[in-house]
Amino acid sequence: MNPPMSIEPVIIPRANHPISRSLVSPNALRVLYRLRDNGFIAYLVGGCVRDLLLGREPKDFDVATDATPNQIKRIFRNCRLVGRRFRLAHIHFTDEIIEVATFRALSPPEQGEGEPVADETGQRGGDEAERLRPPRHLVSDEGMVLRDNVFGTPGEDALRRDFTVNALAYCIADFSIIDYAGGMEDLQRGMIRTIGDPRVRFTEDPVRMLRAVRFAAVLGFAVEEETWQAMLDLAPAITRATAPRLYEEMLKLFLSGEGERAYQLLRQTGLFAHLFPGFEAWLGEETDGFPHARTGSALEWVDSQVGSGEPVSPPLLLALLFGGYLEEQSERFMGQGASPLDAVSAAVAAFLGEQAPLVAVPHRIGLAMREILALQQRLHRIPGKRPQAVLARASFAEAMAYLRCRCAMNGEDSPVLAWWERYARDSVMPPVEPCSAGGETKKPRRRRRRRGVRKAAPQ
Numbered sequence: 345m346n347p348p349m350s351i352e353p354v355i356i357p358r359a360n361h362p363i364s365r366s367l368v369s370p371n372a373l374r375v376l377y378r379l380r381d382n383g384f385i386a387y388l389v390g391g392c393v394r395d396l397l398l399g400r401e402p403k404d405f406d407v408a409t410d411a412t413p414n415q416i417k418r419i420f421r422n423c424r425l426v427g428r429r430f431r432l433a434h435i436h437f438t439d440e441i442i443e444v445a446t447f448r449a450l451s452p453p454e455q456g457e458g459e460p461v462a463d464e465t466g467q468r469g470g471d472e473a474e475r476l477r478p479p480r481h482l483v484s485d486e487g488m489v490l491r492d493n494v495f496g497t498p499g500e501d502a503l504r505r506d507f508t509v510n511a512l513a514y515c516i517a518d519f520s521i522i523d524y525a526g527g528m529e530d531l532q533r534g535m536i537r538t539i540g541d542p543r544v545r546f547t548e549d550p551v552r553m554l555r556a557v558r559f560a561a562v563l564g565f566a567v568e569e570e571t572w573q574a575m576l577d578l579a580p581a582i583t584r585a586t587a588p589r590l591y592e593e594m595l596k597l598f599l600s601g602e603g604e605r606a607y608q609l610l611r612q613t614g615l616f617a618h619l620f621p622g623f624e625a626w627l628g629e630e631t632d633g634f635p636h637a638r639t640g641s642a643l644e645w646v647d648s649q650v651g652s653g654e655p656v657s658p659p660l661l662l663a664l665l666f667g668g669y670l671e672e673q674s675e676r677f678m679g680q681g682a683s684p685l686d687a688v689s690a691a692v693a694a695f696l697g698e699q700a701p702l703v704a705v706p707h708r709i710g711l712a713m714r715e716i717l718a719l720q721q722r723l724h725r726i727p728g729k730r731p732q733a734v735l736a737r738a739s740f741a742e743a744m745a746y747l748r749c750r751c752a753m754n755g756e757d758s759p760v761l762a763w764w765e766r767y768a769r770d771s772v773m774p775p776v777e778p779c780s781a782g783g784e785t786k787k788p789r790r791r792r793r794r795r796g797v798r799k800a801a802p803q
Contacts (some may be wrong), residue, residue, distance in 0.1 A: 353499065354526060363396045363521070363705070371437045372405035375444060376422075376516040384411040384418055385447075385498060387513035387522065397521075397531060407444045408501055408513065408674050416444055449496030450504050466749040472550035499524050506545060507559065508537050530677055534565045542574035550581045551621045552617060561597070561606040572613075579614035587704035590619065594703055598661055601650040604643040622698050626669050638753065639669040645749045660742045662705065664749055670695060670717060688718045704737045712739060719743035726763045735768055744768075 365373060373391040375435060379386035386409045392402035409416070415425045416433040423444075424434045433444040502524035511525040521528070533542035536543045538552070538667045546552050553575050560567050567575070581658050582590070597606040617624040627636050642664040648658050653685075665669075670691045676686035692714040696705055705713075717737050722728065723743060734740060746763060751757050 354503075354523040354528070356713050358519040361521050362399070363393070363399065363519075365519070367396055368514075368521075369405045369440060369442070371440050372407065372442050373516070375407050375442045376436055377446075378419060378803065379407070379409050379411060379416075380516060382411075384409050384415075385614055386411075387515055388497065389445075389513045390505070390510050393512045393514050393521070394527075394531065396514075397512070397528075400599075404440075405442060407442060408447055408498070409444060409497070410447050410495075411444075412446055412495065414454045416446075424456040427513075445501075446495050447498050447501035448504055449494045453602075498522070503539055505539060506549075506555060507534075508539055509559070509565075511539060515726040523663055530568075535564070535568050536560050536563075536565045536571065537568040538571050538574075539649070543578065546574055546578045547581065549585075550578070551585045551589060551593055553578065553582060553613070554590075554597065555687055557606055557609045557613065557615070558593075558597050558600060561609060562600050575613045575615070580618055580766075582618050583702055585702065587702055590703045591705060594619070595658055595661070598643060598646065598665065599650060599656060601647055603638055603646050603650075607640060607643050620699065623666060623669055623701075636668060639665060641753045642667065645752055656745075657742060658709050659716060659739075660745055662709065662713045663742075666695065667717065667746070674717075680694045684721050685718055688721075689714060692717065694794075712742075715739040716743050716746050720746065722762060723747055723759055724757075726760060727767070731767060732771060736772055740768075 368388065372392075373645060376386045376388065386407055388405060389408040390406045392405045395402040398564075411419070413425050413431050413433050416435075417425060420435050422436045424436060426432050430445070430448075435442040435444060478593050483581070497511070502513065502522075502596045505511045505525075508527040508530045510526040510527070511523075512519075512527045512531075513522040513524075515522055528535075532712055536556050556567055556571065556575060559565060581774075597610070600606060607616070610619075611624075627639070629636070645657050646661060646664060670688070673686040673691035673694065674684070678684060682690060692710065696710045699705060715737075718741060719734075719737065719739055722734055728734075736742075744761070747757055747761050747764075751761050
């Protein structure tokens with residue numbers, strides 16, 4: 345069972361934790377200190393605190409404060425306010441953006457309550473400043489939070505976060521860690537646990553189930569039993585999230601460096617079946633008496649690329665993830681009389697059309713994925729006609745990466761891969777101007793003027 349949450353925090357002093365200011369982004373420190381110097385509370389919060397405690401390098405640094413978005417904007421000239429569902433302040437530096445959020449409440453105000461209005465100086469207080477705006481909290485009939493701009497206290501803000509390990513705060517005033525939700529204990533145990541009732545938290549935002557999978561995969565943590573059971577029971581609710589947002593979450597999962605483990609967890613929870621129903625049905629079948637294990641192997645290859653610092657683009661990821669299925673569908677279309685190129689186009693179009701209401705792949709990404717798959721047929725015809733033109737194709741490098749992954753999985757296409765790698769290596773020199781038999785370079789031909797075009801007569 346999830347433990348009851350207390351509004352009284354546990355304070356871990358500097359001597360009892362490993363976070364040093366030297367590990368924190370200088371820009372984040374500037375934001376924290378300026379907010380403090382202007383009389384506001386300011387904490388480093390969320391995943392950056394978690395990662396620093398685990399000895400990992402954070403990807404970004406987030407700040408939470410009791411200053412309202414408009415007050416933050418008055419303090420920082422390089423501030424931009426963004427978002428509707430969650431109103432945030434982005435502090436822009438040359439090479440970094442520090443996201444600053446105002447502490448939010450656990451629940452919306454009662455009827456007639458709202459947030460205090462700041463006066464012209466940005467300070468709260470006085471008769472004018474204490475007028476109340478209507479609450480900015482909106483929930484769907486199913487309980488999903490649609491908008492949440494109701495401000496609260498640091499404790500309320502911590503307890504409204506998704507998981508205990510993400511609710512830790514680093515206080516710049518005394519360099520302590522503030523733990524409202526038992527996050528330090530779960531961090532030491534390697535446990536992903538929701539704050540409060542997991543059914544309520546996943547109903548508020550179904551994407552939290554995907555975040556639980558990602559954190560468990562990337563951190564190597566286990567999912568707490570009650571949280572796991574809620575994911576099993578509420579997996580169908582994942583389709584209530586918007587299709588573009590689910591696409592972005594899929595990229596985070598499969599490009600995390602632990603995509604294969606995330607894939608296994610998604611299938612175990614049933615989330616994958618609701619996101620990719622047609623593909624999941626195909627995975628449950630066999631072809632020529634063999635199960636479809638290629639997807640997991642492809643994701644292992646992607647993980648190795650990400651781990652070695654090699655970029656994997658979204659089109660290449662999707663081609664690798666669904667390549668076996670799409671190749672089989674292409675063969676079916678060719679059996680009906682379609683040309684190889686038309687068969688690939690038809691297979692990709694059918695798949696993306698089926699996925700559009702669930703996980704919306706952008707049109708340009710779908711086109712690039714189709715090109716990677718279609719180019720495989722040309723690569724297998726060596727040398728074929730005009731191989732130099734194949735090198736000039738925008739998708740050549742990613743098509744080669746796809747072929748390289750195939751070779752790593754089965755080794756069958758190694759001769760084809762070796763031929764193209766050798767040809768590409770030997771073709772890097774610019775073309776030489778054609779020479780005459782005597783060795784002299786031919787003079788460029790004089791460009792002929794088009795008929796009917798006359799120079800203007802001199803005036």
